[in-house]
Amino acid sequence: MSQDINGHDGVTRVPTGVPGLDSIMFGGFLSGAVFIVRGTPGAGKTILANQMCFNHAQGGGRALFVTLLSESHARMRQHMEQLSFYDASVIPDRLYYISGFSTLEEGGLSGLMDMLRREIRTHEATLLVLDGLIAVEETSSSDREFRKFIYELQAHVAAADCTALLLTNGSRSDHQPEHTMVDGLINLSDTTLNKHKQRELEVLKFRGSGALRGRHPFRITDGGVVVYPRTEAILAVPSCVDQATNNKVSLGIPMLDEMLGGGIPEGTSTLLLGASGTGKTTLGLHFLSRSTPTEPGLLFGFYETPERLMLNASTLGLDLKGMIDRGDVEVIWRPVTEQILDDLAGTLMDAVRRRGVKRLFIDGLNGFQESSDIRDRVLHVFSALASEFKALGVTMFLTAETRNIVGPGIEMPFNGLSSVAENVVVLRFVEYRARVYRLLSILKVRGNGFDAALREFNISSDGIKLLDTFEGASSILTGFGTEPSPDRASQPEAPEITR
Incomplete structure (x- = not known):
């Protein structure tokens, strides 16, 4: 379910509902666009994507969560049930989970693409999460075939007005051809600061829109991911005109x-x-x-x-x-x-x-x-x-x-x-x-x-x-x-x- 966010650019957005994240992206992801969300294992990608899906479904949209990893849906949902955003009532009518692992193993990239087209159409999905882009990369016979898969997915979700999030562990280098193809690239990291760790989120690319630059800290709480936009960025300009007085x-x-x-x-x-x-x-x-x-x-x-x-x-x-x-x-x-x-x-x-x-x-x-x-x-x-x-x-x-x-x-x-x-x-x-x-x-x-x-x-x-x-x-x-x-x-x- 998309909405028009007035202010920075007036384009149609898909709000994430994740505290702080929509402020960083000036309202949310772009409707009908493809974004890569990457980070090392444990960085919080799966929790972030699930949180977005539940928020999207509760807001009236339809979400499709496709896994390409060996972890079962039952195990993943068991983990999500511990978080307050989890709402079993939206499953499976407004949020549908499906495994694409066997399809990718048996039918390759073309078989997976056919499945994605079919499931998006069947469930009238307006938000797609593909968890395990690394599996698509490893199955590809060449970089050209991998880029072709992304291109075809991008064309299909744009026609269906469905926003797609592709989750990957970021094993490839920072400069890969697929990064130039997608509409956005979001990086999750776990940074060492002195003797403690701090999770950080950075929007590295956001085609067709602005975003708050820099690394923004976030936590994984009982309510899911909470992002804290950098204060200097979000308050770069005062929200109103200074009314100076002599009082x-x-x-x-x-x-x-x-x-x-x-x-x-x-x-x-x-x-x-x-x-x-x-x-x-x-x-x-x-x-x-x-x-x-x-x-x-x-x-x-x-x-x-x-x-x-x-x-x-x-x-x-x-x-x-x-x-x-x-x-x-x-x-x-x-x-x-x-x-x-x-x-x-x-x-x-x-x-x-x-x-x-x-x-x-x-x-x-x-x-x-x-x-x-x-x-x-x-x-x-x-x-x-x-x-x-x-x-x-x-x-x-x-x-x-x-x-x-x-x-x-x-x-x-x-x-x-x-x-x-x-x-x-x-x-x-x-x-x-x-x-x-x-x-x-x-x-x-x-x-x-x-x-x-x-x-x-x-x-x-x-x-x-x-x-x-x-x-x-x-x-x-x-x-x-x-x-x-x-x-x-x-x-x-x-x-x-x-x-």
Whole structure:
């Protein structure tokens, strides 16, 4: 069952129904065309093809799955039954399985072609899967005979308006004549990244249409194949026009808002840098505390579960649980294990669009970094995300942990980090006479003036409280402060909660 996908080229498409894959191919495969799907054994070809067939049948189409391998249909279906896309009700009326192994052995390529023509016509198939193209190649007496088979199949499926997928293990080299004949070539691979594996899908050829270039990671889950389009590719251009304003967004800390001239500029990205324990998460919770039904908030984090965050917020006088219960704030927690960067970015983007989020707090840019297959990719991904968020009017707050706790300078976790944010706020520790002070400074606010003073702050049961300018820190960049003035030293100290 084909449909016309409007947007990129307006051609008739056959949607796959595979999460992420249709986005990569701008709507799906071309109707009446032939595509080769290749990959090593275990790459996921058979699962992907079965998933497409079931989705196609459930959408009203008719699929024909022809195997040329020795594995029985009963064994293959037994494996597919474990996946949620499997639907026995569409078999055999809308999805029909047939083995062509004996026909190929006895009748050769001509016998197999006759069978395919007959079965496509009998079942009125609009999607054909031929699993085992390598068997056709091995049966061919020459490359010419093999190419002739592909040519005849291509002519027949075009006349029948049936899209064909030819599955092969990719034993032949990357440059074979049949690749020039078919309408598309999709490659599945299993790439080694450090000590773990990552499955990737790449559209190497797509005649008559565009496609998102590059290798896109995918998983095989209980629901089948899930593809995660590369974030830089799918967000290469923002989805809407940036509506720039002069509005300011409160950070929930009056003195800090005052230092910023009324708050952070709306629709900008703010990078919050600091060592572990300086109060980055606490400041972000203050920012989220101003979320409302018309200005919904989202916390996307890696290191603290929602339950732990609610407990910590309550000790600061912030009712995060109430905000969540009212629907003003949503918390998404993803543990830092074997994550996929594009999965994280896609989940984040979907959550922002789903609720129309205006206040976004990403607690742990380092979590994205640890999930990246290529270290420098995080900057490109967040550049694309920041442009999209800006166009959507989202004010983003993101934290990044610096390497040094107390010491000279600010050691960035990786180079170029400040390029993803218009604003930069730094939290740091300074040591003096066996006491550690927390200090806050604003390094950059693009397009706006700000108070550049270095201020001490406390974290108490009332949250963050900024004190007067820390004038005694004449050598602050060394990580050590001089003795505070008598007036300041005589001030009572607020009780601190170390986080």
